Amino acid sequence: MYKLDLPIDIKEKAAIERRRRAEKERQGRIFNAKQRQIGVDKEALGQQIQDRDWMKDLEEKRAAAFAKDSIRNDTIAQLLERRQQFDERENIRALNEFRALHQQPDAQREWDLNDPDYLKKDMPARVSDDDPRCGLASLQKFQGEDLNARARAKFQQEQLREWSLMQQENQRRAQQQQQSADQLFFAKQIELDQRAVELQQAEEQCRRDINKSTRNYNDALFRENQERRALKKRQEDYDNFAEMANVVSSDLLSENPDQAISQFGPHRVVPDRWKGMTAEQLRRIREEQQNQLEEKKRRDEEEQQRQKEWDQRRIAEAKAGMIAERQIERERRAQELNLYNDNQRLSNEQRNLKAYLDRVVYTNQPTAAYFTQFNSSSR
Numbered sequence: 001m002y003k004l005d006l007p008i009d010i011k012e013k014a015a016i017e018r019r020r021r022a023e024k025e026r027q028g029r030i031f032n033a034k035q036r037q038i039g040v041d042k043e044a045l046g047q048q049i050q051d052r053d054w055m056k057d058l059e060e061k062r063a064a065a066f067a068k069d070s071i072r073n074d075t076i077a078q079l080l081e082r083r084q085q086f087d088e089r090e091n092i093r094a095l096n097e098f099r100a101l102h103q104q105p106d107a108q109r110e111w112d113l114n115d116p117d118y119l120k121k122d123m124p125a126r127v128s129d130d131d132p133r134c135g136l137a138s139l140q141k142f143q144g145e146d147l148n149a150r151a152r153a154k155f156q157q158e159q160l161r162e163w164s165l166m167q168q169e170n171q172r173r174a175q176q177q178q179q180s181a182d183q184l185f186f187a188k189q190i191e192l193d194q195r196a197v198e199l200q201q202a203e204e205q206c207r208r209d210i211n212k213s214t215r216n217y218n219d220a221l222f223r224e225n226q227e228r229r230a231l232k233k234r235q236e237d238y239d240n241f242a243e244m245a246n247v248v249s250s251d252l253l254s255e256n257p258d259q260a261i262s263q264f265g266p267h268r269v270v271p272d273r274w275k276g277m278t279a280e281q282l283r284r285i286r287e288e289q290q291n292q293l294e295e296k297k298r299r300d301e302e303e304q305q306r307q308k309e310w311d312q313r314r315i316a317e318a319k320a321g322m323i324a325e326r327q328i329e330r331e332r333r334a335q336e337l338n339l340y341n342d343n344q345r346l347s348n349e350q351r352n353l354k355a356y357l358d359r360v361v362y363t364n365q366p367t368a369a370y371f372t373q374f375n376s377s378s379r
Contacts, residue, residue: 031375 029348105111112118126134 106115108114115121
């Protein structure tokens, strides 16, 4: 009998353990998506880098926006603080002004009791003759008294003097204004008269120059017309003499047959100069007509012969085409029959192969153990 309980070699056992440990470490490196270095998802890493860069750019833009917003808020706060300081200064100034104008000591309700100059400011017992306080029993006013006569006379004299001085000043100012206006009017009139004289002189000089230029132009135009009429008369005389000479020696009066030949070619004539065809021309025309008739007859015969040959060729080609079509139809039917037989044979072979696979080959159904063996090793 064989001994099956022999001890395992220590070196072999160590090698097996080493391979198992290396395999486990390799599986840890490969199956750990965070630590593996082989089979890295490059697209995912690229997308992550792009997302990180986008987030960094977004954060920078956000920080810049916050910085701008902070600067704007600081500026607004400074403006508001300055406005508040200005409003406070304005309020203090207005308050001091109001106090200076409306809250003086003499405006207080009890000032008449606290005024040290009360007796100096107090109204005397009698102010004037028409003082309403001076009644019959006051013993302050008596019949015939006029306390304000001297002051009234002095005031009237002062008023009269002021009126007189004012009238004198007004008269003097009016005279000065009138003199200034007269001086300006006379100066303006003199300037306008001088300007009118200058314009009249310039207009007369311009009219004289225009008349002189017009007279010179008319003289030159008259001489030019005289020369043009003389030249025209000489040209007409020369043309008349030339025309008479040409008419006398022309082909029309001499009845030259060559005069009917057109400048566009010898085969063309001028209708108003043509005197009729010559006998030689008529003979050539009749010969040309006879040649044309013979040529036309020959072409008609050739056309009939060519048409007859085309008809024969068309009939032969039609017969050959019908024979070729019949041969093609027979070949097509034979090909269809062969194709049908091949399809039937292939159908039977596929049916037999499917039945063989279902009965013999595909009889072992996979279990759960079959799927768990995948992705269990790093190899």
